[in-house]
Each structure stands twice: as C-alpha cells, then as structure tokens.
Amino acid sequence: MGMILLEVKNLTKQFGGLLAVNQLDFSINQGEIIGLIGPNGAGKTTVFNMITGTFRPTRGEVIFMGEEVGRLKPNRIAQLGVVRSFQLTNLFGEMTVIQNVILGSHQKSGVGLWGSLWNTKSTRRKEIESEREAIRTLEFMGLAEHQKMLAKNLTHGQQRRLEVAVVLAARPEVLLLDEPLQGMNHEEVRDMLNRIAEIRREGKTILLVEHNMRAVTSICDRVIVLNFGQKIDEGSPQKVMQNPEVIEAYLGVEE
Amino acid sequence: METTLLLQGGLNGVMLGLNYGLIALGLSLIFGIMGIVNFAHGEMYMLGGYVAYYLVGRFRINFLATMIAGVAIVGLLGALIEKILFRPLTTRPKEALTSLIAAVGLAWVLQMLAVICFGELDRNVPSAFKGIIHMGGVVITKERLAAIIIALVLVSVLTLFLMKTRIGMAIRAVAQDKEAAALQGIQVSRINSLAFGIGCALAGAAGVLMAPIFCVSPFLGGEVILKAFLVVILGGMGSIPGAMLGGLVLGFIESFGSLFFTVPTVNAITFVLIIIILIVRPQGLLGHE
Amino acid sequence: MNKRWIVVWIGYGVLLGLLLTIPLFTDEAYVFHILCLIGINIIFACSLNTILNIGELNLAHAAFMGIGAYASTLLVMRFSFSFWLAMPLAMIAAAIISLAIGFLTLRFKGAYFLLFTFLFAELVRILLSNFWIGLFGGIPGLTNIPRPSIQIPWLFHMEFNSNKDFYYLILVMVVITVFVMRRMDQSRLGMVFRAISQSETLTESIGISSMKFKILGCAIGCLFAGLAGSLYAHFVRIITPADFSIHAVLTPIAYVVVGGMGSVFGPVIGTSFLMILSHFFLREFGLYELLLYGVIIVLIIRFMPEGLISLPRVIAPWFGKLSTRERE
Numbered sequence: 001m002g003m004i005l006l007e008v009k010n011l012t013k014q015f016g017g018l019l020a021v022n023q024l025d026f027s028i029n030q031g032e033i034i035g036l037i038g039p040n041g042a043g044k045t046t047v048f049n050m051i052t053g054t055f056r057p058t059r060g061e062v063i064f065m066g067e068e069v070g071r072l073k074p075n076r077i078a079q080l081g082v083v084r085s086f087q088l089t090n091l092f093g094e095m096t097v098i099q100n101v102i103l104g105s106h107q108k109s110g111v112g113l114w115g116s117l118w119n120t121k122s123t124r125r126k127e128i129e130s131e132r133e134a135i136r137t138l139e140f141m142g143l144a145e146h147q148k149m150l151a152k153n154l155t156h157g158q159q160r161r162l163e164v165a166v167v168l169a170a171r172p173e174v175l176l177l178d179e180p181l182q183g184m185n186h187e188e189v190r191d192m193l194n195r196i197a198e199i200r201r202e203g204k205t206i207l208l209v210e211h212n213m214r215a216v217t218s219i220c221d222r223v224i225v226l227n228f229g230q231k232i233d234e235g236s237p238q239k240v241m242q243n244p245e246v247i248e249a250y251l252g253v254e255e
Numbered sequence: 256m257e258t259t260l261l262l263q264g265g266l267n268g269v270m271l272g273l274n275y276g277l278i279a280l281g282l283s284l285i286f287g288i289m290g291i292v293n294f295a296h297g298e299m300y301m302l303g304g305y306v307a308y309y310l311v312g313r314f315r316i317n318f319l320a321t322m323i324a325g326v327a328i329v330g331l332l333g334a335l336i337e338k339i340l341f342r343p344l345t346t347r348p349k350e351a352l353t354s355l356i357a358a359v360g361l362a363w364v365l366q367m368l369a370v371i372c373f374g375e376l377d378r379n380v381p382s383a384f385k386g387i388i389h390m391g392g393v394v395i396t397k398e399r400l401a402a403i404i405i406a407l408v409l410v411s412v413l414t415l416f417l418m419k420t421r422i423g424m425a426i427r428a429v430a431q432d433k434e435a436a437a438l439q440g441i442q443v444s445r446i447n448s449l450a451f452g453i454g455c456a457l458a459g460a461a462g463v464l465m466a467p468i469f470c471v472s473p474f475l476g477g478e479v480i481l482k483a484f485l486v487v488i489l490g491g492m493g494s495i496p497g498a499m500l501g502g503l504v505l506g507f508i509e510s511f512g513s514l515f516f517t518v519p520t521v522n523a524i525t526f527v528l529i530i531i532i533l534i535v536r537p538q539g540l541l542g543h544e
Numbered sequence: 545m546n547k548r549w550i551v552v553w554i555g556y557g558v559l560l561g562l563l564l565t566i567p568l569f570t571d572e573a574y575v576f577h578i579l580c581l582i583g584i585n586i587i588f589a590c591s592l593n594t595i596l597n598i599g600e601l602n603l604a605h606a607a608f609m610g611i612g613a614y615a616s617t618l619l620v621m622r623f624s625f626s627f628w629l630a631m632p633l634a635m636i637a638a639a640i641i642s643l644a645i646g647f648l649t650l651r652f653k654g655a656y657f658l659l660f661t662f663l664f665a666e667l668v669r670i671l672l673s674n675f676w677i678g679l680f681g682g683i684p685g686l687t688n689i690p691r692p693s694i695q696i697p698w699l700f701h702m703e704f705n706s707n708k709d710f711y712y713l714i715l716v717m718v719v720i721t722v723f724v725m726r727r728m729d730q731s732r733l734g735m736v737f738r739a740i741s742q743s744e745t746l747t748e749s750i751g752i753s754s755m756k757f758k759i760l761g762c763a764i765g766c767l768f769a770g771l772a773g774s775l776y777a778h779f780v781r782i783i784t785p786a787d788f789s790i791h792a793v794l795t796p797i798a799y800v801v802v803g804g805m806g807s808v809f810g811p812v813i814g815t816s817f818l819m820i821l822s823h824f825f826l827r828e829f830g831l832y833e834l835l836l837y838g839v840i841i842v843l844i845i846r847f848m849p850e851g852l853i854s855l856p857r858v859i860a861p862w863f864g865k866l867s868t869r870e871r872e
Contacts, residue, residue: 015431040438052749078751088434090746092739094348103739106732107751113760116732127732170750292655340846349741353845355601355658356801360841363794367835481666484659492654519674526667533660537652 005030005205006051006082006174011060013046013229020046021229023060028174033196033206035216035237038226039249044209045087047226048176051207052084053077064174079107081173085163085180087209093152097143097162100151101134104169109133134169141165141195157188164195174205181212193219217241225249262393264510270399270468272506273406274461278479279486279498280410281457287430287493288450290351291341294358296483297476298365299329299455303462304471305373308380311467318383322405322463329459334452336361341451342444362476369473377470402464409460410499413453417495426450430493485529491539500540563715567708576707582819583714584776587721589799589811591768594725596805597734598761599741600650601797603790604661607668608638608766610788612773614672614680617689617783622679627692631774638770639763646759653744665790672785685784689777710779717775721768726808728764737761738806798837801844804851813852 007027013020021043028034036044049055051062053074062070069077078084092100102109109130115123138144141161146154151162160180167175180196181189193215200206210216216223217237225233225240227249233240240246278300285293306325310316316324340361344354384397417423428436429446437443462475482505490501505525512521532539566579588609595602602608616634619625625633649660673683680686691710693703704710728734736757739747744754777783796815803814822833829836844851848858 041435054745073753074745074748075751075753078749083751084749086746086749090743090749092742092746094742095735095738099735103735103747103752104750106736111732113731113733117727119727119731123732166746166750286655290654292658340842343846347849349599352596352599352601352741353849356797357842357845359601359794359797360801360838360845363838364835364842367831367838370831371835481662484662488656488659488663492656492659519670523667523670523675526663526670529663530660530667533656534648537648537656 003030004028005065006207007061007063008047008051009061009063011047011050011062012058013043013050013055014058019229021050024226024229024231026224026231026234028205028207030173030205031200031203032221033200033208033219035220035223036207036209036226037211037213037216037223042226043229044226045178046229048084048178048207048209051077051176052082075107078170078172081171082176083167083170083172083174084176085167085178087178087182089156089159089163091151091159091162091166093150095151096148097151097154098131098134098138098147100162101137101165101169102130104166105130105133105137105171108171137165137169140168140198142191156183157185160184160188161192161195164192164199168199172204174207175199176207178209179211180208181210181215189215213241259392260514261511262391263395264514265507266393266395266403267399268507268510269503270403270406270506271510272503273403273410273499274465274502275482275486275505276499276502277406277409277461277464278458278483279490279502280413280495281454282483282487283490283493283495283498284457285451285454286487287495288426289337289341289447291354291451292358293451293454294355294480295336295362295365295476296455296458297478297480298362298369299333299458299476300462300465300479301369301471301473301476302332302365303329303459304380304466304475305369305462306459307463307466308378308471311383312378312380318401321383322460325459325463326456329462330452330456333455334448336455337448337451342447362480366473366476369476373471373473375473377472379470380466382467398467402468405464406461409457413457414495422446422449485525487539488529488533489539491541494539494541497539497541504540560719567711571708573707576711578819578823580707580710580714580779582816583711583718584772584779585796585799585819586718586812586815587768587775588772589796589803589815590721590725590808591765591772592793592796593800593805593808593811594728594737594765594768595762596800597741598737598758599744600657600758600762602661602762602765603658603793604645604665604668605765605769605796606788606790606792607661607665608642608769609773609776609792610668610672610783610785611638611641612770613777613783613788614686614773615770616774617686617777618679620690620778621686621688627690627774627778628694631771634774635767635770638773639767642766643759643763646762650755650758650762662790665788665793669785669789672788680785683785685782685787686777687782689781689783691781692778714775714779717771721771722808722812724768729808733757733760795837798841800851801841801849802851804853806850807853810851810853817852 004027009025011024012022024047036047038044046055050057050070053072053076057070061068064080064082069080092103109126111123111126111130135144135147138147141164143158143161143165146158151159154162160182164177164180181192184192189212196206196219208220220237222235223237223240224231225246232249233243233246278296282293282296285291303325306328307321310321310324311318340357341354344350344357347353382398384401386397388395388397388400417427425436425441426446426449428439428441429443433443486498486501486505489504490497508525508528509521512524516524592602592605595605612634615637616630619630619633620627645660645664649657672680691704692713695701702709704713736752740754740757747754799815799818800811802818803812804810848854
C-alpha cells in the first residue's frame with residue numbers, strides 16, 4: 001500500500017483506577033481501510049478520543065504523518081487532517097443539511113471573518129464556492145435533494161450519512177468513523193459500504209469502529225481486535241475471525 | 256493572648272469552612288451528576304434557615320426534628336424542581352444554557368417569594384444549644400460547636416452513602432459516565448432527581464445549622480451562592496473532597512482576614528486570590544484535567 | 545424571494561419613520577426619557593444576546609456596561625475628552641477587559657465562564673464601591689455627568705441637553721447596533737457561533753477552534769455593553785456601582801429570553817414590550833413586578849424557549865387547523 005500515515009505506540013489511557021487502553025501499538029498505511037473491533041467497553045472509542053485529542057494519552061504516542069500529535073487540541077488535529085465521526089449521532093440539528101456541510105468545510109474554506117461580516121465581494125465569491133463544494137459533497141453522499149432540510153428532521157440513516165459528509169467536507173487525510181453503520185438496515189448498510197469504498201478510491205484512509213462483522217469482513221483490509229484495552233489480534237478479517245481468543249472474547253453481533 | 260486569638264479564629268474558620276463546604280458539596284454534586292449549575296442553591300440554604308426559624312423559633316420544636324424537617328422539605332423541593340423544570344429541558348437543544356437561565360430565574364423567583372412571604376427584615380433564630388464551652392483557653396458557644404459536629408456528621412454520612420451503598424455507587428457511576436451507567440441498567444433520570452434532592456438537602460441542612468448563628472433573611476441566598484461559587488472554583492468543580500477543602504480554605508481566609516481587615520477588603524482579597532488560583536491552577540485544588 | 549425582500553425593507557422603513565416622527569406628536573420629556581432608556585436597554589440586551597448565542601451566560605455583563613460607563617465618564621470629566629472620543633474608547637476598554645477574562649476562562653469546558661463572570665461582577669462592584677474613592681466616587685458614585693454636544697466651529701453646534709435630542713442619538717445608536725448584530729447573524733461568523741452553541745465537540749472535531757470564537761463573541765458582546773454604558777452615563781448623568789451589579793443583568797436576561805434568544809430582533813421586541821409594560825402598566829407592583837419577571841423567565845424557558853419572536857411559527861399551525869375546519 002502506501003506509507004505509514006497514522007501510528008500509535010504504547011498508547012495507554014488510565015482513568016483513576018481504570019486502565020481503559022493498555023500499551024496499544026498499531027499503524028495505518030495510506031489508503032487502507034482498517035477495522036477496530038472488540039466487545040463493548042474494550043476501549044475503542046477511547047482510542048479514537050486519544051487519536052483526535054479529546055483525551056490526553058496517559059502514556060504513549062500518536063504519530064500522524066511523522067509528527068507527534070498526542071498532546072494537541074482536537075481542533076488542531078482536525079486541521080492537520082484527522083477527522084472523526086461520533087458513536088452517537090452528532091450533528092448541528094437546528095441547522096440545515098447544507099449548512100452542516102458548509103460548517104464542516106469552514107476551516108479550509110478561506111472564508112475570513114471580517115470579510116464575511118461586511119459581505120465583501122471576495123467573501124461572497126468564497127461563500128458561493130463553499131456552497132457549490134458542499135452540494136458536491138452532498139451529492140457524493142446521496143443527500144443533495146435534502147439540502148434545505150433541518151438536520152434533526154432527517155431519518156437516522158440519512159443523519160449518519162450526513163455525518164460522513166461533514167467529515168468529508170473537512171478534507172481529511174484520515175477518517176475515523178465510529179460505528180457509521182449503527183442503526184442501519186441492510187439497504188443502508190450496503191449503500192454506506194459502497195460510499196466508504198468510494199472514499200478510499202479517492203485516496204483517503206479510513207479507520208473504522210464497527211460491530212457489524214459482515215460489513216467489517218467485506219470492506220476492511222485489516223482488522224485490529226481490542227479486548228479490555230489490549231490488542232489481542234491483528235490481521236485480515238478472515239484470519240482474525242478464526243482466532244479462538246477473538247471468538248471467545250467477542251461473540252460478535254452477527255447480522 | 257495572640258495564640259488564643261488565632262485559635263479562636265481557627266475554630267471560627269472551621270465552622271465557617273464546614274458550612275461553606277456543605278453548601279458547595281451540594282452544588283458540586285448537582286453539577287457533577289447533572290452538569291447543571293444550580294443557581295438557586297443559595298435559596299435552598301435560605302429556605303433551610305426559615306424552616307429553622309419557624310420550627311425552632313415559633314413552634315419550639317426540638318433541634319433534631321427541625322434538622323430532619325429542614326433536610327426533608329428542602330430535599331423534596333429540590334427533587335420536585337428537578338422533575339418539573341430541569342428534566343424537560345434535557346430533551347431540548349442547548350440544554351446547558353437553558354437550564355442555567357432556568358436556574359437563574361428560579362433563584363430570583365424563590366428570593367422574591369421569600370421577601371413577600373417572610374418579609375424583608377432579618378430574623379433571629381433562637382439557639383437550640385444554649386451556653387458556652389471553654390476549651391483550652393478558647394471560648395466557643397455550644398451552638399457553634401454543635402454546628403461543627405453536625406456538619407462533620409453529615410459529611411461523613413454522605414461519604415459513606417456514596418461509597419458503600421448501592422444507590423451511592425449508582426450515583427457515582429452516573430457522574431463518571433452517563434451512557435455507560437445507563438447501559439448497565441441504572442435509571443439515570445431517577446438518579447438525577449435523587450442527586451438534585453440530596454444536593455439541595457445539604458444546602459438546606461447548612462441553612463438550619465447556621466440559622467441561630469447568623470440571622471435569616473430572604474437575601475441570604477444571593478450572598479451564599481457567591482461563597483459557594485468561590486469554594487467550588489477553589490476546590491474544583493464536581494470534586495467532593497475539593498468542595499470541603501475549598502470550603503475550609505475560604506472559611507479560614509474569612510475568619511483570619513476579618514481579624515485584620517475590613518469586610519470589603521477581605522472580600523476583595525478573597526476574589527483576587529481566587530482569580531489568581533484560576534489562572535495558575537484552573538481546575539482548582541482537587542479538580543481533574 | 546425578491547418580493548419578500550422588498551416587503552422587509554419597506555417594513556424597516558416604516559418602523560424607522562414611525563420612530564422618527566414620535567417627536568412630532570409629543571414634547572414630553574418623560575416620554576423621551578423612557579424611550580431613551582428603552583434604547584439603551586435594547587443595545588444592552590442585543591449585546592447580551594450575542595454572548596448567549598455562543599452558548600454562554602455572562603453574569604458580569606452589567607459590570608462591563610459599568611466599565612463603559614465609568615470609563616466614558618472619567619475620560620470626559622477627568623481628562624477632558626470629548627464624548628465622541630470617550631465613547632469608543634470606553635467601548636474598547638470594555639472589550640479588552642473581556643478579552644482577558646475570555647482568554648482565562650473560555651478555555652475550559654463546564655461552568656468556569658459563568659462562575660468567573662459572577663465573581664468578576666462582584667469584584668467590580670466591590671472595587672468601585674470601596675477603593676479609589678477619589679476616582680470612582682465610592683458608593684454614591686459619580687454625578688453631574690455632562691450631556692454630549694457637537695461643536696464644529698462656524699458650522700454646527702448641537703447640545704443634547706433635552707431628552708428629545710438625546711433620543712435621536714440613541715435611535716442612531718440602536719439602528720447601528722441592530723444593523724451590526726444582523727450582519728453578524730447572517731454572516732459565516734454568526735453561523736459558527738450558532739454551531740458552537742449547538743455542539744462544541746462537533747465544532748472542534750471539524751477543525752474550528754471554539755475557544756477562539758467564544759472569546760471573539762464575548763468581546764463583541766462586551767464592546768456593545770460598553771456602548772450602552774457610555775450612553776447611559778451621559779444620559780442619566782449619575783452612575784453608582786449598584787447600577788451595574790449582578791442584579792442589573794437579571795432583568796435584561798428576562799428581556800432577551802422573552803423576546804427570543806437566538807434572533808436579532810428578539811431582544812429588541814422583548815425589551816420594548818417588557819419595558820413599556822413595566823413603565824406604563826406595572827408601576828405600582830413593586831416587588832411583585834420583580835417576582836413576575838422571574839416567573840416569566842422560568843415559564844418561557846420551560847414552555848416557549850424561542851421567545852415571543854417564535855410566536856408566529858407556533859401559532860401558524862393553529863390557523864391552518866382553523867381554516868380546514870371552516871372548509872368542513
């Protein structure tokens with residue numbers, strides 16, 4: 001594949017007496033789709049939180065494109081190119097679909113605050129460009145027809161798709177998707193997997209937390225299995241699924 | 256002579272400190288579990304004081320019963336308020352802000368109602384424990400000593416409750432991670448009501464204890480909430496030991512400060528100190544992150 | 545879309561025209577006194593709304609108005625500045641101090657800003673009441689603050705001594721304030737503010753520094769609070785520390801909440817409505833009036849959090865039902 005894009009070394013998180021993540025090592029190459037799986041409470045979201053700067057690692061490093069980012073603030077890490085979605089649907093509910101995506105692109109859009117305040121010509125141009133780009137992203141995720149709807153009024157599946165659209169709008173190198181298929185029916189799952197594959201074809205790298213094992217098997221190049229905060233296996237989905245330790249730890253949510 | 260003055264100040268500081276600590280404890284509890292800054296917390300203290308005024312002062316009821324009544328009345332009121340005012344707000348957007356404004360409005364309403372019902376004037380509440388005690392050269396009224404002891408008892412009971420009982424552990428679980436607790440089958444909404452009620456009850460208890468020592472007035476709430484905020488900032492928002500420690504620190508600052516400076520100066524010094532602490536160690540003495 | 549735009553602008557024109565012609569109908573100083581106070585409160589409420597729109601409650605907002613008031617007064621009376629220079633300087637002073645506070649406290653999640661502003665308001669009151677009494681006038685405050693005047697030699701000379709004259713000044717200031725607020729609301733800046741108030745974690749996760757924007761929003765809010773303060777000082781001509789205490793913020797919170805928090809005109813409507821109600825109908829109520837404000841805040845937040853301005857939206861479905869019933 002490509003070079004190592006994101007790497008965690010000896011990543012550890014301790015909350016008081018609870019060791020949530022313990023000496024985790026893995027790396028992700030450019031262009032890969034990696035699955036992070038494990039039973040509930042295994043520490044997957046905590047790993048996400050450490051990579052994105054929401055939590056500070058107790059020990060260990062997070063290295064993105066060769067730079068140590070474990071101590072940076074979340075918005076800084078997102079600016080560098082690591083953008084996540086959330087396990088529980090997190091959108092700007094009171095805003096329209098297109099506004100959500102425009103906000104996602106704000107940081108990289110070059111729309112200046114002073115300019116936008118006084119509606120200067122150059123700002124208006126950039127705003128139009130932002131809107132066009134947002135529509136392109138929405139078309140990519142199949143939501144263009146709902147652009148004027150309030151985000152809170154979308155169906156659950158549409159909201160999950162919108163979340164991915166917002167992540168894409170932020171022009172990430174690496175997408176961290178936390179259970180993007182959660183609550184979706186078969187149709188929606190197949191649809192979303194296609195889109196994720198499409199995102200990879202565009203050159204992005206994806207780290208996925210998922211419970212849907214069939215989806216994981218079908219789309220992930222590699223899988224990392226976590227249990228009680230520790231890595232218990234790593235490799236292709238097929239190989240990992242046959243590991244008795246994995247089966248025992250994680251009876252899985254078979255669709 | 257100098258040491259006696261210091262000891263006297265120290266004892267007074269302990270009493271003030273425990274009082275502030277009790278109030279701040281309730282505030283921290285509510286914030287830690289529900290994320291709500293209970294602006295009406297001072298009014299709960301004030302109501303506790305008025306319970307003492309009426310039960311001890313007017314109806315000559317004994318102190319223990321008054322204490323229980325104060326805790327129960329204020330606690331139940333708190334649980335009721337949580338149910339009808341704050342809980343419906345959790346389902347709406349911008350919950351932090353709306354619950355804040357609701358609390359501010361509520362504090363205002365309670366204060367005005369108190370003025371209308373109880374009158375504007377300060378009222379004296381007779382002591383339940385009359386007499387003074389000499390302890391190693393220091394003089395203290397039995398009332399103040401009782402306040403210290405009872406406050407300590409209350410804090411111990413609360414600590415035991417939180418550490419040892421099942422409900423207490425459920426409360427701590429919710430404080431740590433609401434979603435995880437819900438997944439384990441804990442009814443978060445009931446815990447919220449309980450926590451709010453207990454938090455208010457603590458303030459009410461402090462109000463009962465302090466009523467004979469300082470007077471009661473409908474404006475007590477406004478003064479007290481300020482101190483409570485100071486303590487919570489000092490000790491760390493959401494930290495229970497922090498609330499007690501912060502309370503004691505504030506109590507000592509006020510007690511010793513008043514020996515040397517005027518009240519406005521003491522207040523100004525306290526504020527500046529707190530601001531400095533906020534700059535240097537923003538999470539407070541015992542706060543996290 | 546275009547039609548609606550024309551209607552809206554005609555609406556503004558009519559409103560402005562009405563406000564400008566009030567002086568034709570009456571000369572009573574008292575009426576203009578109230579109108580000026582309403583105007584000052586509208587500016588204050590709008591600026592408070594700015595901070596509410598980033599999801600924070602600034603309990604020291606009145607203290608910032610006080611900073612503007614005292615700064616403006618001292619610049620004019622002690623240092624012989626012209627009002628027209630003192631006013632913007634006072635605004636900037638308020639904004640700069642708010643930057644310091646914002647930088648200190650808006651870094652943190654949770655209630656630090658709220659608590660800190662509460663303490664800051666008290667601190668300001670204590671400082672103004674008890675320290676540097678020669679400068680600030682202590683508890684009695686400062687009096688005999690001069691009204692502004694415009695002096696362009698040989699060309700133009702205007703004193704704002706009468707309430708009616710000051711009314712024009714206030715009107716201009718209110719229009720400017722509302723215009724700026726509206727521009728902000730419709731711009732990308734306003735959008736980011738709204739985003740932050742809805743979900744700070746999401747905003748951070750897409751690369752936007754919520755801290756930076758919160759500090760900015762706070763500074764803008766306090767800038768206009770300073771404006772309200774300066775205008776207030778030179779209008780009422782007496783300022784005391786008690787005018788700018790925490791209690792002074794509570795009524796404007798009611799104005800904003802009643803009018804509608806998220807909107808530009810909400811504070812305008814809420815302030816006008818409640819102040820007129822209070823001054824012309826509730827004069828006798830005293831304490832009960834204050835109680836009423838508290839109750840109103842709680843009820844509106846609980847049942848109609850979008851305020852009066854959302855009334856058309858709330859009532860519209862009912863009209864729909866009425867017309868279908870008529871058809872049957």
